[in-house]
Amino acid sequence: MSLCFFLVKNRNTHHLLSSTAAIMALSSSFCPQLSNTNYFRATPYSSFPTKQLLSGSYKPFSVRATSSPSKDELATRVGFLGLGIMGSPMAINLINAGCDVTVWNRTKSKCDPLTSLGAKYKPSPEEVAASCDVTFAMLADPESAVEVACGKHGAASGMGPGKGYVDVSTVDGGTSILISERIKASGGSFLEAPVSGSKKPAEDGQLIFLTAGDKSLYETAAPFLDIMGKSRFYLGDVGNGAAMKLVVNMIMGSMMATFAEGLLLSEKAGLDPNVLVEVVSQGAISAPMFALKGPSMIKSSYPTAFPLKHQQKDLRLALGLAESVSQPTPIAAAANELYKVAKGHGLSDDDFSAVIEAVKVKLQS
C-alpha cells in the first residue's frame, strides 16, 4: 500500500476543518483508499514490531494546525518533566501561550527560569502527574524515560483515570510499550510523540510530532502539540512513532557523517570547503542541516543543539530496530562507529556535527 500524508496549513480551526475536508476529497482521487470514513481511524495493531505498519492497511495522517487554544484547553493542567535543551523551550512555549504548566526536572535549578515565567513546581514526577490532566515528558534516553515514568515516585504513581501521559523523548518501541503498559495499568492513557526538529525549532514552536497510541489522548493533546510544533503525524499503535523517529534520525546521522567526510576530503583535495557547502546548497542534495552546520564545522566549532551522545543513542536504537526486522543497514552501522569514536574523544555533549573530529586522522601516505 502507499502511505499518504497531508499537510494542512490554514491558521484557524474553521479553515483547518474545511481544508481537511477539501484535501480528503482531493486525495481520494490520488489515494482512493482514503475516501472512506476510515481516514481518521487507526487499524489497531496488537503490538510491536513495526513490520505490521509496513505491511498493514493503516493510513497515517498529518495535520498542521496553529489555532489558539480555547478557554477549556487553557484550563487543562499541563505537566512537563525534563527541562533539557528541548524540554525547556517546549515548556516555555506552553507557558507563553497561557497554559497552566507544572514542571519538574532532576536538576531542580533548571526549573527556575520557568517558574519565574509563571510555571508551578512539584518535587517529583508523581506529584506533577497527580496534579495535572496531561503530563509531557522529554527525557534523555530509554533508561531515564523509564525511570521518570515507572520508577519510585515516577509519573505512573500519580496517574489515574482521565489523566494522560505524553512521552516526547526519543526511545525505542519496546521502551515506549513498557511505559505505555505501566501508565495504562494506573488507569491513565498514553501517547508517544517523539519530535523531529532541534533546539531552534523547539524555541520557535516548529517541531514535528510523530505520535502513536491512545487516539483520544492524541486529540486532547493536539492543541498543546500545536503550540509546540508545526505539524503532527498520527501513526497508529505505540511503537510506530518511536520507529519513525529512529528511522529519521538514522538517516540524519548517516547524512552528517558523510557530509563530514566530504568537507575534509574537499579540503585535502585543495578545495575550499565553504564553496562545497554553497555547491551542495544549490543542488538536489541540499539540506538545511548542511547549510546550518557546515560553516561552523569548517571552523571546528560545535555549539550544541543536538548532543552527539543522543545521536549515537538513536543510531544504536535504530540498528536494534533494523536487527529486529532483519533489515541490513550497513551505512548506519558504519556511521554509528564514527559517533562512538567521537564519544571516545570526549565529544558526547558537543553537537552531533562534532562527528567530523572522528574522521580527522592523519594517515601515512
Ligand SMILES: NC(=O)C1=CN([C@@H]2O[C@H](COP(=O)(O)OP(=O)(O)OC[C@H]3O[C@@H](n4cnc5c(N)ncnc54)[C@H](OP(=O)(O)O)[C@@H]3O)[C@@H](O)[C@H]2O)C=CC1
Ligand atoms: N536536542 C535535540 O536537538 C533533540 C533531542 N531529541 C531527543 O529529546 C530528548 C531530550 O533531548 P535534549 O533536551 O537535547 O537532552 P538534554 O540532555 O539536554 O536533556 C535531557 C533531560 O533528561 C533528564 N535526565 C537525564 N537522565 C535522567 C535521569 N536518570 N532521571 C531523570 N531525568 C534525567 C535531564 O535532566 P538534568 O537536567 O537533571 O540532567 C534533562 O532534563 C532525547 O531523547 C533526545 O534524543 C529529539 C529531537 C531533537
Ligand SMILES: O=CCCC(=O)O
Ligand atoms: O533528534 C534530533 C533531531 C534533530 C533534528 O531533527 O534536527
